[in-house]
Structures are given as C-alpha cells and as structure tokens.
Amino acid sequence: MPDISRYMIRAALFWLLIGALSGTLILAEKSLELWPALWPALPLHIGSMIFGWMLQFVLAVAYWMLPKYRQEPLRGPAFPALAACCMLNAGMAAATAGHLLPIAGTVHSQADILVFSGYLVVSISVAAFAILLFPRILSYRGNY
Amino acid sequence: MPAISRLFLKTGIVYLVLSLLLYLAMQMPGFGLGTLWRPVFYHMLMVGWITQVIFGVAIWMFPRVEAPATGSGPAAGTKGSMAGHYATYALLNIGLLLRWISEPWLDGAWRFPEGLARLPGVAPEFLTTAMNQVSVWILLLSGLMQLGAFLLFTRQIWPRIRGKRAIPTKNPRVNPPTSKVPPPSP
Numbered sequence: 349m350p351d352i353s354r355y356m357i358r359a360a361l362f363w364l365l366i367g368a369l370s371g372t373l374i375l376a377e378k379s380l381e382l383w384p385a386l387w388p389a390l391p392l393h394i395g396s397m398i399f400g401w402m403l404q405f406v407l408a409v410a411y412w413m414l415p416k417y418r419q420e421p422l423r424g425p426a427f428p429a430l431a432a433c434c435m436l437n438a439g440m441a442a443a444t445a446g447h448l449l450p451i452a453g454t455v456h457s458q459a460d461i462l463v464f465s466g467y468l469v470v471s472i473s474v475a476a477f478a479i480l481l482f483p484r485i486l487s488y489r490g491n492y
Numbered sequence: 493m494p495a496i497s498r499l500f501l502k503t504g505i506v507y508l509v510l511s512l513l514l515y516l517a518m519q520m521p522g523f524g525l526g527t528l529w530r531p532v533f534y535h536m537l538m539v540g541w542i543t544q545v546i547f548g549v550a551i552w553m554f555p556r557v558e559a560p561a562t563g564s565g566p567a568a569g570t571k572g573s574m575a576g577h578y579a580t581y582a583l584l585n586i587g588l589l590l591r592w593i594s595e596p597w598l599d600g601a602w603r604f605p606e607g608l609a610r611l612p613g614v615a616p617e618f619l620t621t622a623m624n625q626v627s628v629w630i631l632l633l634s635g636l637m638q639l640g641a642f643l644l645f646t647r648q649i650w651p652r653i654r655g656k657r658a659i660p661t662k663n664p665r666v667n668p669p670t671s672k673v674p675p676p677s678p
Binding site: 349350351354357358361364365368369371372375376378379380397398401402405406409413 | 538542543549553554555594595598627628631632634635636638639646649650653654655656
C-alpha cells in the first residue's frame, strides 16, 4: 500500500469517528433534548461521513489498487497526489470549523464563507484525483 | 474471502435492496410513507450498505498484520481478531435495527395498530406511552452501539494500514541452500 493511500485511509477513519461522534450527539439531543444548539452539527455529520470518510476511503483504495504504469513512478507523479490528499483534508477541516462556528455563536455569514471555501478546496482535490486516476483505468491486455 | 467479509457484503446487499424498497414506499403516489422515514432511508443506504461493504472489503483486502512490536495485539500474518470483527458486525447491525424501530417512532412515522390496544389485559394507550418512554433510550443506545462499532473497526484495521512487507534477501552467502544429499555417516 503506497504512503499516500495510508495517509488517506487513516484520515478517512478519523473523519468516520468525527462523523459518528457528531451523529451520536445529535441522536442524544433528539432523544433526550438536552442541548438544542447541537442541531447545526447535522451538516458536519453529513459532510464528514460522505466526503471525509466514504469519498476519501474510495479514492485512497483506487489510488492503491488501480493498474500501475509499467515504469516509475508506478502510480503517476506523487507530489500532485500528496497535495490533493492534503487539500482534501484541509478543506474538510475548514468546512468543519465553519459548521461548528454557529454552535459557538459566531455570525452565520462568516461561517458560510468558511464552509463554502472548504468544500471548494475539497472539490478541487477530487478533480485532481480524477485527473491522476483517469489514465490508470485501463487493461494491460488492450481493449477487449 | 473470509466468512466475516462475506457476512458484511451479503448484509450490505440486503440493506441496499431494503433501502430501495423503502424509497419506493416513500414515493408511492397516494400511499407514500412520507418524509418522516427519510433518516431511516439515508442510514440504510450509507451505513447499512456502503459502510458495511467498505468494512467487508477492507477486512478481506488490506495487508495482513505484521508482528507487533510490543508483543500485544493481533497475531502476525492474520487478518486481525475475528472475534473483534464479529463484534463490530453485531454492534453495527443491532444498532441499526434498534434505530429503525425507535427513530421513526419518535418522529411519529409509525404507531401500533389500533386493534392491539383493545386486546384483553392491555390498558388503552399503555403500549404507546411505554413505547414513548422506551424508544428514547433505544435511540440513544443505537447511536452508542454504532459509535462503538466504528471505534472497534478503527482499532482492528489500524495495524493493517501499512506498506508491502519487506522481501527477505536470497543471498546464498547469508542463507546457504541446504543440500538434498544426506551427510555421510561416520
């Protein structure tokens, strides 16, 4: 398993736990009605699970498992992949901060900008991975 | 493919079919279940299907455990503790089933049939009141069980997120090949 896939799978597991923890807190609020201010964490739960966990895990395994090139670098240039990995997680961190700010009582417009810029960075990183992975979707035996 | 992976994948496919049936029931004109079942649908699809399939494939395909440095942890060369994987499966699926019962109840998406409250020995509204009280705790328990399943899976799979095992060198001077000719007897 290449280093980049390892970093991404570990980060995906981190986001899985963040998403699960926020989901559990929301369920606790839904059942016991202890802290209504937790409801704005619902987009954090959804974003962590879809982009941080599932998307990142799938991209990491695709980067590891798709057919390799016949010569070095076997999985394509490593630096753009590493940069895309960092951008994905930095974008998720920014979006998470944006989702948490309303709970802390910050103005919504500032939080919205943070959330938007976070998911913009995530989108750019996913596009970068698409460009990196696209040529590796092939068969060694030609088209058949 | 180990049995636990087959179990995860087959259960995931069952959840996929169930989630699509539920979605159809929600969209059925004139008889739609309505939007109150939407959280159940999303979690059936995202946790019941996708996450469960990811767990099953990860347990199957990830590199096997290396020898632990401290002497603790799962044995080297295995796919981790099978008891831990089965515990993850049980926590995740029991948590999901408890959620299907309690969350729609709290949202008002389903109630006991009216005939049930008229059974002899059952006080009217008793079942509904009891379910109102119990479902709160069932929902909380379901959330904690799912969180426990994710924590346990992370604990189990973490040592297997690693690179290729170092291939031992075949230097004949370091490891001379054993001769098939038996040594001469004295």
